[in-house]
Each structure stands twice: as structure tokens, then as C-alpha cells.
Amino acid sequence: MDITFLLEIVDEAELAALFGLATGAVFGFAAQRSSFCLRAATVEFARKRLGPRMAVWLLTFSAAVIWVQAAQLAGLFRSSDARMMAVAGSWSGAIVGGLMFGAGMVLARGCSGRLLVLAATGNLRSVISGLIFAVVAQMTLHGWLAPLRQWLAGLWVTPGGHNVDLLPALSLPQEAGLVLGLACAALALWLALRNAIGWSTLVFASGVGFAIALGWTLTFTLAQVAFEPMSVTSATFSGPSANTLMFFLTDNPVLDFDIGLVPGVFLGALVAAALARELKFQGFDGESQMRRSMLGAALMGFGAMLAGGCAVGAGVTGGSIFVATAWLALACMWVGAVVTDALVDQAPSAATPSTSHHDPAAPETVPAE
Template structure:
């Protein structure tokens, strides 16, 4: 699509921000309606009790992969210009950060995107956890935790193996990548049929996934037509959440870009979806111990997400959709860590005669 007309009437910075806002609204609305949640999906898988959350995640994940790969093949997305492929990435950060993020996700009962979506519906637990996540992410990006993050990240990088492009490393063709994605899409449909997941939930799950190629397409189009340099990127929440926090606390001079609109867009989209379906509901903490667990989880996600170069969406779906090796390593580490953490919590609860933690409820 030619953006010349829009660029002639809207400044590049504002158009990037509006584009981020639109992508955010799409993702937020569909994620809220589909109950998209990596934490719940991973726990269903780990416990061997697949229900609605696992097929929802699989459909969102596979839709993102298929849509992105098709756009790359059509020449609409320049994946080689994305940060994940254009510059060296941390392999050690992907592993360690993914492990930390997965544990934090279970403790906080939601990944970064899920906390943001739930915050807009009135969930104060998710709102406070999201703020802690953003503070720690900012400290890891530019603050006191930056040296520690950089040390861990420098242990092992993609420079040591020559590339972060998994398709190039494995010699995969476009057809192989699409067949792989279609397999998981069909697997999601099978799980959905067995669990009798409503069609609307499946449609909105796919819609949430398709927000990722929409972001890739828009930023690629802007990069090719704008005068100033534009970063080709998808949907992620670790860096944008940190930047949004600083924008609110101490706005710098020139702040308009794609990420500026993304986080508010997700919040707005989720709020509108919840409002229209009458799902707005104020919820708070149940006690001090519960609050401590949420804050610990948010802290682990903030540092882990920044170390890994992305969150459950940014690395786990956006990075995976262009087959960045570090993204797949992060995603694997998140799933593994979530299962281990859930097992440990279940063992602890058993010793205290407490019920096992819930899978699919709101955090």
C-alpha cells in the first residue's frame, strides 16, 4: 500500500504514532475477547489438561507466523531490517531472560501483554503489576540494572554463530516455514474442537495474532516511504512499556513513534471491548502474600523481558514470526520455566494443604 497520500497530509511522526495506536487497538480488543494468555496456555499444556487457552494461543501464534511469512514472500515486509535480524542478539540473554520471564509470568498470573489488557478492564492487581514491570524494565534498559543486563547479554551472542536467522541456519524454504505454521494452526483447531471453544473466541484469537503482521507491514511501509529512518518492528511490550512510563513521568521533547501509540492503543482496545461486552470489573489484591507474589513476578518479567530482547509477545510471537533464533530460544525457555515454576508452586501448596493455583482466571 502506498502511504504517500497520508504522508503528504500527516507528519511522519504522527503517522507512526497513529499506526501504532491502531495496531494496539486491534491487538487489545481481540486479545481481551479471546482471553489470549501464554501463562494459561503453558499451564494447561504442562498439567496435561488442554482446554480453551491452549488452542487460543496456538491460533494466535500460527496466524502471526502465516501472515508474516506471506507478507515477506510478497515483498511487503523487509524482515532483514528488523532489529532481531539486522543486529547481533544475545543467546545467553534469550535463555536466562526467558527462564526469568516464564517464572515471573506464573507468579504474576499473566505476561506483560495480559497484564496490560486486564488493567484496562479494571483489574487493579494487573495494573500495579504492570507498573512494577515497566519500572524494572526501564531500570534494566537505561537505569541501575543496565550493567547487569549487559553483562549477562554479552556472555553468548549470535556473533558467535554467525546469524540469528533460523531459516538461513537450517536452510528452510518459505514453503517449509508456512507448512510448519499451518501445522500449529491445524493443531489449534483440533484442540479447540475437542474443548468446544466458541467460534468467536477462535476468530478473535486469530485476529490478535494477525495484529503482528499488520505491525510488520505498517512499519516496513513507513521505512520504505518516510524521509527519516524508521525501525521495522512488530508488536512488543517490554521496551514500549518502559518508554511509555517515562513519557508519563518525564516527557522528552521528541517522543512520537510507533511504540508511543502501541501501549495506549492496547489499553484502549481492551477497554472498549470490555465496555461493549459489559466485562468491566474492579478487582484488587486478596492479601499481603498475594501482593508480594505478584510484585516478585512482575520484577522477574521486567528484567527477564529486557534481557531476552522481548516479552511473551515481542519475542515469543513477533520474533518467532520472522524466525529469529533468539526468539525461539526465549519462547522455549518461557514454556519450560512456566512448567517448572507451576510444579514448584503446586508442591509448596500441597505441603500447606492449599489448592493448586488456577489456570485460566484473571490474575
């Protein structure tokens, strides 16, 4: 893909930001229409139910793997050039950070990406939680919490100064990634049919995965022709949230892919919600919910920076190129979320007698927030 003509119109930094804006807009629009949310999928799983949220998450994940691996086989992308693959990963960070992030997203009733999407629809709870997430992420990256993050991350790191690609590490051919993605997609479609999910939701869930591949391909293509070194990356919401916050707070802002991504997601979700007439202001239901959401956002902010990515950045973006620590972080996010739901949300309801026969695993008890 030749993009040199674009560099005659805008400079490299501006083009990277525009690529981030485009990737974010696709992600935001598709995520809003499909109600994509890792937290909702983990809660369904915790309550022994493979419902529509699980189907949506699996379809998004599989679509990302399929598109990214197909792009790599076609020569449009090279995972070894990806930022998260080219630097050393942290096994200890993936474990501790993943567990913290999983617990936090259950408490906050949404992962960091979902909070951004909901904020665009008028959800003030997500606005507050998202700001706390961004502030704590920045503190963890460069502020007071940075020494603790560095210590925890340094306990156990990948050898050789770079991360581990699972496919060659397991002696699997490159095509195995595409095969795994197709198998995961088949499972997702079976769950979708079982839960009577409409085709529009399936298309938009796949669109979220396509946005991941779009980001990888665009940044890789730009890196090949740019004069200055450019990061090969895609959608994630830990570093970009912190960087976007500082972009508006400093007097020397620098444009890059991350700076375009967050506004792009917000605008894409806003347009999708407006077209569906789903714009509505919502606030906290009470003080306890506010405390819970604030704590969850803080846990996600620290956990995401420690784990090397959030539910999207590590869970889908890193997973799509088979970064070993990203897969470990994703597994720990599931564990953290399942345990937190069992201890915080399920235990109180089980201990409180009720005359209602309401099924705790019913869809309405697993909102996409």
C-alpha cells in the same frame, strides 16, 4: 501499499505513532475477547492438560506466522529489515531472561501483555504489576540494572553483528515458514474442537496474530518512504512499556510506533470489555498475593529486556519471523513457567491433604489473569 499521501497530512513520527495505536487497538480488542495469555497455556501444559488456553495460544501464534510469512512472500514485508533481526542477538540473554520471564508471569498471574489488557478492564492488581514491570524494564534498559543486563547479554551473542534467521540457517526455503504456520493452525483447530471452543473466540485469537502482521507490515511500509530512519517492528511490551512511561515523565517526549502501541492496546481492550460488560474493579486478595505479583512483575521487567522481548515480543512477534534467539527465549519462558508452577502452585496443594476431589487441571484453576 502506498502511504505517501498520509505523509502529506501528518509527519513521519506522528504516523508511526498512529500505526502503533492502530496495531495496539486491534491487539487489545482481540486479546481481551479471546483471553489470549501465554501464562495460562503454560500452566495447562504443566498440569498435563491441553485445554482451551493452549488452543487459543497456538491459534494466535500460528495466525501470526501465517499472516507474516504470507506478507513476506507477497513482497509486503522483509524480515531482514526487522529491528530484532538486524541487530546481534544474545543466546545467554534469551536463556536467562526467558527463564526469569517465565517464572515471573506465573507469579504475577499473567504476562506483560495480558496485564495491560486486564488493566483496561479495571483489574487494579494488573495496574500495579504493570507499573512495576515498566519501571524495572526502564531500569534494565537505561538505569541501575543496565550493567547487569549488558554483562549477561554479552556472555554469548550471535555472530556477524545480526541475529540468526532460522529458516536459512536450517537450509529451509522461505515457504517452510508458511507451511509450519499452517501445521500449527491445524493442531490449534483440533484442540479447539476437542475443547468445544466457540468460533468467536477462535476468530479473536486469530485477530491477535493478525495484529502482529499488521504492525510488521505498517512499519516496514513506512520505513520504505520515510526520510528519517524508521524501525521495522511490531507488538511487544518490554521496550514500549518503558518508553511510554518515560514519554509521560520527560519534558522532551518523542513520538514513535512504541508510544502509540501501549495506549492502543489499552483502548482496544477497554472497548472490548465495555461492549461485553466485563468492566469490573478488582484488587489484591491479600498481602501474599501482592508480594507475589510484585516479585513476578519485577522478574518479567528484567527478564524481558534481557531476553530481547516478552511473551508477545519474543514469543509471537519474533517467532513469526523466525528470529533464533526469540524462539530460544520462548522455549525458556515455557520451561521457567512450568517449573515455577510445579514448585510454587502445585507443590503446596499436593502437600496439603484435601477432602475435595477437585481436578487441579480443570479450566477454572487456570484463570486467564
